[in-house]
Amino acid sequence: MNTKATQNVFAHLAGQDDNLGDSALRIAYLDALRGSGRHLHVFIGTPTTDYGAGFPKAPDITYYVHRAEWVNAEKASVRPVHAFNAGEINPRPGIFPVPRRAAECARVLRSGGALIVSGIGVKDVGKLGQVTFDAAFRSASVFSWRDQGSRDAAGFGEFAPDWAYSLGAPVDEWTPRSARNLLAVTMRFDRPWPGDAWLADLKRLSATTGTKIVTLAQVARDAPRAVRLAEAVGGEYIVPASMRHDDLDVVARSIYSRSLAVVSDRAHGLIIGATEGAFPIGSGSDPQKIGRLLTAAGLGGLVGRYEELAEFTDRFSEHLDSLGPSISAARADVAHLTRTIRAAMDAVA
Template sequence: MRRRDSRPSTPPRPSTTFVSLTGPAGNIGDALIRRETLEWAAGTSDELVAYTGDAPDVWLTQLSIPDDAVVLRSKKSVPRWLWLLVTAPRHPVLVFEAGEIPLDRGNGVRELVFLAETLIVRLKGGVVVRPPRGIRAPSQPSLGIHRLATRLSQVTLWRDAATLATARTGRLAPDIGFSAGIRPGLDWNERTDLIVSLRGARPLPDERWIRAVRDSAERAGLGIRTIVQVREDEDRARELAELLGGVFEEWGDTDPLVQEERLRERYDAAQLVISDRMHVLVLAALSGAVALELVPQPTAKIREAFAAIGLDRVSVDASTSDPEHLREALRPTPERAAEVVERVRGAEASLAGIRQMIRAGIRRVRA
């Protein structure tokens, strides 16, 4: 007769998810997409380890990082991050942060670290998730290292077709910001604002631009309001309010989460939002406003990210557009707003499906 082993069985080690959540606390758009990244990571394991770099306390609050998470808060903690990856139990999950990836020559060492992280997780039978991202300034060797790391990842998503073509692997997906929640906003006829939010690092718009925006607001019966979604743009918003004869709303000492909600309420009441900040336009679209990038020689980033959800005519080059083209671009209509809402709903549904697919994949790996 076989003797029963009376030794207690060893309980399985808790599973772990690692998520990168770095970013500047003064940028609500960056906080938004990192928070949505955290939503993808949350609940996929027993333990959560978050790397936030040199972010201040307010960043943790903005992202709603759980109190029981292990938070690594400085670049000096990178060795500990790597050690926790190496010593993690089988089947860990690694979720990279969403956003833009600089791949210029100075980022080769960083990409080697990310490749090492990917290899560690794959060798431990885990899952690597790269949420929708864009590539900026691709160059060798950074691009080659990054391509290898993405091929080794089970989930690699890009927020625009040009980046997908550069990466040569993965699939197209909406920017993760489109999962931040659709808001009903006010009825079209109750919306009273034309909102402007431009980067402070670029030159002021010229007189032709100023006149076109003022005329558009007057024709539509809208008041002009300048707002601040990135702290470094505050002085520019003040200048634009003076030039446009509009109302300036400072960020000042307002708590970032309060400021975010205040901005979203402003978008709820806007017919048209003009910006060269992508996530200003994403939040505006989620509130049912017509989103428009109107600047001289705009970069392709905004145009291509919105094209990925099937929405064109978002980006207009103010330096080459004739007066008639400018008037048409600056004319908000309920039909255009309805098109925006339809595309945003599709993007939200697509992202929800991707999130479910990722969770199902993790369950299969651990089964």
């Protein structure tokens, strides 16, 4: 299937249909894999039109909704590049990845191709004790986790910030801090309600910073919570034109570009907000994952449990100046990872 002029890259980029963060990080990963002389074969599963709408349509990309067709195309290719899916993994006790996926990785390496595993992170690093990573998986041409905690728990590979840090407006084009009059809030639907004290702390943060509270849902299932939060604090719930990820991305980034801060327990609510100049305040019932993903970009200073929000209000102004340099450094790290991946692909072309 390969010709001298074309290198075939097979990227597994399936994600949750209604989760903007899932498409954002994978679109950034896709961008890193593209290049002159390459054709991308992308498996996105059977998503709704909402998820698929976020991905670019271009002559160098073929999308697959049936995995068997994608696998057969890879088998027919000479020295293919296999890009393992980025994002969160939650391995069960035993071997990871499952035998079928491990065999795909091994087959690519045996054929003289390249295996790229980049931008993955463990949901709960404390559960890796009973997990064994397959030898082929560990032998990837490039292996990079998206946070140090995942890398340290696994015991191998490198790490770099999440792919989504590479998206968003350039730092020097951010809306000036003085013109940011919103405080964006987006919270998970599947966590305990934060409670009256947290709501009071949120209103105090709004009053202290002179901002208006607005809520949004980057994940469709979060919408009822966003509505309830807005009602509880006298804020405004921003309704997007649609939940298509291309539309939702525009709305979310527009809100964050006018926000001084974003308060969330959604990792990619915090990351996307930060890339548009809204300082990320991580507040949740179990903030260990969001803490790791923000710390990877030097932004873990205001991440904690619900009851810590009051303290974050007191320390907020001390952290504001760190946002621009941290995002610039994170983007430089991701750019370095991109160059490493492209060099590995060039080596088998």
